[in-house]
Amino acid sequence: MRSRHGRALALTAALLGVLSLAGCGGGSPSASPPGATPTAPSITPASPPATSAAPASPPVTPSGSPSAAPPSPTDRPDPRWRFYTDDKAWHTSPWFEGAHRVMIGYGCNASPWYAHDSRCPGREGFHHGIDVAMPCGTPLLSAVDGVVLDPSSPGAPGAAYGVHPFRIRSGDHDILIGHTVHVLVSPGERVHPGQRIALAGDSGAPDGCHLHFEVRRAGGGLSTAVDPAPFLKLS
Numbered sequence: 001m002r003s004r005h006g007r008a009l010a011l012t013a014a015l016l017g018v019l020s021l022a023g024c025g026g027g028s029p030s031a032s033p034p035g036a037t038p039t040a041p042s043i044t045p046a047s048p049p050a051t052s053a054a055p056a057s058p059p060v061t062p063s064g065s066p067s068a069a070p071p072s073p074t075d076r077p078d079p080r081w082r083f084y085t086d087d088k089a090w091h092t093s094p095w096f097e098g099a100h101r102v103m104i105g106y107g108c109n110a111s112p113w114y115a116h117d118s119r120c121p122g123r124e125g126f127h128h129g130i131d132v133a134m135p136c137g138t139p140l141l142s143a144v145d146g147v148v149l150d151p152s153s154p155g156a157p158g159a160a161y162g163v164h165p166f167r168i169r170s171g172d173h174d175i176l177i178g179h180t181v182h183v184l185v186s187p188g189e190r191v192h193p194g195q196r197i198a199l200a201g202d203s204g205a206p207d208g209c210h211l212h213f214e215v216r217r218a219g220g221g222l223s224t225a226v227d228p229a230p231f232l233k234l235s
Contacts, residue, residue: 080208081133084111091234094143094193096134096200096211102234103210104131106227113207128225129176129214130232136181136209138200142191143233146170150187154219161212162203169218175231178212179205 083103090099104111104127107120114125146168157165161178168175168191181201185191202209215231217224 076135078133078135078208080202080206081210082111082207083133084109091132093132093232093234095141095213095232096132097139097141098134100132100134100138102130103133103207106130106229111207128222129178129212130228131207132211132213132232133208134200134210136199136201138209138211139196140177140180140198140200140211141193142168142195142197143193143231144168144170144175144191145193146175146191148185148187148189148191148197149174155216155221155224160204162201162205164198164201164203165212166198167216168197172218173226173231174216174218174220175228176212176214176216178214179203179210181209 081103083101085102085105087102087105090101092099106127106129108117108124109120109127110122110124111127114127116123117126120126149167149169151166153167155167155174157167157176157178161176162180164180164183165176165178166180166183166185166187168177177198179201180198181203182199183197184199185195185197191197200209200211205212213228213232215226215228216222217226
């Protein structure tokens with residue numbers, strides 16, 4: 001009788017132990033079924049910290065010479081341009097916006113646009129102004145105080161200067177602007193330094209868009225033209 005009672009107690013204790021283990025295992029991960037491949041926990045990589053600005057471009061160190069001046073962003077080469085000068089510098093001037101190259105200088109040159117002049121060697125012609133290559137539409141400015149002349153006044157330029165050439169009387173000289181596509185001033189108008197006066201073009205110019213800058217004595221014709229470099233003030 002005692003033996004039977006002891007076995008009953010032992011069975012009860014074993015049952016209580018099994019129930020106790022089942023209650024404690026609720027928070028533990030369940031075992032994988034036999035033969036299953038364990039799955040590694042998913043880890044999301046951290047994103048790199050955001051930056052507030054793009055990496056800076058390498059600094060550009062100017063050399064201080066005119067040739068170091070960068071071209072205008074719109075100064076793409078015009079296939080019609082021909083340069084008859086050794087000057088490869090990019091120049092600025094109070095007469096135009098941006099930096100541009102001289103295409104034909106003042107005086108004797110080998111360009112085919114001018115008839116032979118007895119002052120020049122070989123078959124070279126004489127250019128009475130300075131041509132600065134620049135894209136059509138480049139703003140042209142006045143660098144002087146002056147008055148826009150009437151197109152019919154003495155010394156009026158001919159058709160070789162395009163449809164819209166005009167002159168500004170400043171002191172004892174007339175400053176002639178040629179090959180413009182659009183003139184922004186009117187005859188009799190007073191102009192001032194920094195004022196927009198025209199847009200560069202190729203009117204009457206077989207060699208592409210450019211500024212023709214010429215200086216004559218007041219009221220004078222082509223024969224009175226002088227070196228315009230001191231007036232153009234290229235730098």
